[in-house]
Amino acid sequence: MSTSLATPSSILIVDDMEENLIAFEAVLGPLHQHLVRARSGEQALKAMLRQEFAVVLLDVRMPGMDGLETAANIKRLDQTKHVPIILVTGTEGGADYAYRGYAIGAADFIAKPVDPWVLRTKVNVFLELHRKNRELAMRTTGADGDRLAEITERLTEIVLLLRDRPDADTGELVDRITEVERAVGALLPGGTGTG
Known part of the structure; x- marks a missing residue:
């Protein structure tokens, strides 16, 4: 603590x-x-x-x-x-x-x-x-706040990718979603961010 x-x-x-x-x-x-x-x-x-x-x-x-x-x-x-x-x-x-x-x-x-x-x-x-x-x-402040901002930015990229390119590469989407899951996992208590 x-x-x-x-x-x-x-x-x-x-x-x-x-x-x-x-x-x-x-x-x-x-x-x-x-x-x-x-x-x-x-x-x-x-x-x-x-x-x-x-x-x-x-x-x-x-x-x-x-x-x-x-x-x-x-x-x-x-x-x-x-x-x-x-x-x-x-x-x-x-x-x-x-x-x-x-x-x-x-x-x-x-x-x-x-x-x-x-x-x-x-x-x-x-x-x-x-x-x-x-x-x-x-x-949610300091380094974690920066990480949350980074996650938000990645989610925005995914949304734009889906909206702008309905035929977007599924592999690219999976990779980006996996990155976001790791980043969120790192912020959770006991999270390692390894997915």
């Missing part, structure tokens, strides 16, 4: 009450990720524009911009719309908040009092998804 994949992901914890922030940090601490606090919806939006987060843990009931409004704003921004949000609320109004939260685009919902094991498990799912997305992004 490369060092950039081994670096901790960031989790944004949004709650207006200090004791809740402390409790969430204690529960999520064993995941060994970078925990960022926000005490309001406004602070959460500013934090989201400053850095990338794997997941947001967002209290629904806050003064000013509440959690639902904050979630809606997060989902409106191109930069942050794909970040999963776990809404957290007390038991009162839970079903209504859950429905409204899911309608906005929240990925999950958890009620207080929070079961530490359940919260860590839910957050860990989103952390793993974030790691996989970073890994995939890294594979």
Whole structure:
């Protein structure tokens, strides 16, 4: 695993009450990720524009911009719309908040009092998804990105050959397709590119 994949992901914890922030940090601490606090919806939006987060843990009931409004704003921004949000609320109004939260685009919902094991498990799912997305992004940049561009160019040549010459030499097509298969095989995990 490369060092950039081994670096901790960031989790944004949004709650207006200090004791809740402390409790969430204690529960999520064993995941060994970078925990960022926000005490309001406004602070959460500013934090989201400053850095990338794997997941947001967002209290629904806050003064000013509440959690639902904050979630809606997060989902409106191109930069942050794909970040999963776990809404957290007390038991009162839970079903209504859950429905409204899911309608906005929240990925999950958890009620207080929070079961530490359940919260860590839910957050860990989103952390793993974030790691996989970073890994995939890294594979399609740099040398692999150059290889993908080369493969795309070869596929374009094959398409042009087929389109421009319906009576194209079958042997030439087979050779070009074999080259593309090898190049794709080299990009796949554990691929050797030997066809």
